[in-house]
Amino acid sequence: MLNVVDDVTRECLAAIPDTSISGRRVARELTTLIERRGKPGMIVSDSGTELTSNAILRWRSEHRIEWHYIAPGKPMQNGFVESFNGRMRDELLNETMFRNLAHARIVITAWATDYNTERPHSALDYRTPADYAQTPTTAIARPAARDESSARRAIAQPAPTGVNTNRAPVAPG
Template sequence: MIDPTAKLSVSRQAIMLGISRGSVYYKPRPVSDADLKLMHRIDKLHMEFPFAGSRMLRGLLVQEGFKVGRLHIATLMKRMGIEALYRKPNTSKPAPGHKIYPYLLRKLPITRPNQVWAMDITYIPMARGFIYLAAVLDWFTRRVLAWRVSITLEADFCIEAVEEALAKHGTPEIFNTDQGSQFTSTDFIKVLAAREVKISMDGKGAWRDNVFIERLWRSIKYEEVYLRAYASVSEARAGIGRYLTFYNTRRPHSSLDGRTPNQAYFNQPMPEAVAA
């Protein structure tokens, strides 16, 4: 897909293909078929039982016939970038030296587009592997403003998504994430600080703080990802892109009085019903 001998730079080729620059140079370690099967099942169980930690997930998997230890499940969960969604003390572990910002959304009325944006990362299973999906979401309208996929959990694909959202949609008042190392990295913070965006961070596992983007992950997985078996990263990107276009432009939301995220974001009225 990427041709190092081409006249076009590797970075430019990556941008045109919609993949993170860091992924181009990453040499993935092979994942066994058994672990891939486990990871795909863990992902579905996590969607169904987001409060389940490694101990409970092991019990659920054993009930289904898997022979696996709790520590191995915990290792796979870490690789997938997921953890049980419940508030617990001292669980957020950003990279050493990274600054943590306070949570700014507690009891804050969110009443308009571009007041608060949120960002998160999720695991996306494929037929023979997996990728990660990062998305920037407008909190009030649920509109996906930008997204990227990557084969690594490095920060650069998150930075690219944020830069695209800022370029296309202006500057939010507040940007909220968890305390993951991607979001506390110096390069990520610089992008927001340059625009004088207020940075808000919740703790990992604080499900109330991430509820809207968790609903997005649930929708995209049950309505798109779990119905497919992507054969390649490019196929996954195309399928996700089609779904997110549908999500923004055609999928009605009860929380938006039946409007789509695009209608709510651009303050468009509901279309009039066509008489039978």
């Protein structure tokens, strides 16, 4: 599965099942997405071989797209996508007996469409990802909104002004 998810709108932009997905295939799919949706500010991914291949390195250079690889063994650095993948696995992949690849493509496309158009998300003010993406909002229009994606989110927010953060260490009891 190649899943491409927009951190801002929460949309599943692509859910591509196949028996094998090479770096060249990923590059073709990303090119198609850019033609349809525009160029992203950054792509965040793990360091899988298809995503670190010469085809992807060449593609990102040619398209001048910043790419951030999460640290090995740190899937929460791309937490929303990991959550999406888990939801897809639990709701669809573990529950469906696919007859063949064509059947898998149909069922997975239907699930992604339902995810995008029928399921409201609390993070989107209980709107669907497709609805949120269609409405010009400050969150989408402002370039700073991209800085708040999981790719750049701080691990912990700084302490509010006036809160004492200089605490003595506590010995284990």
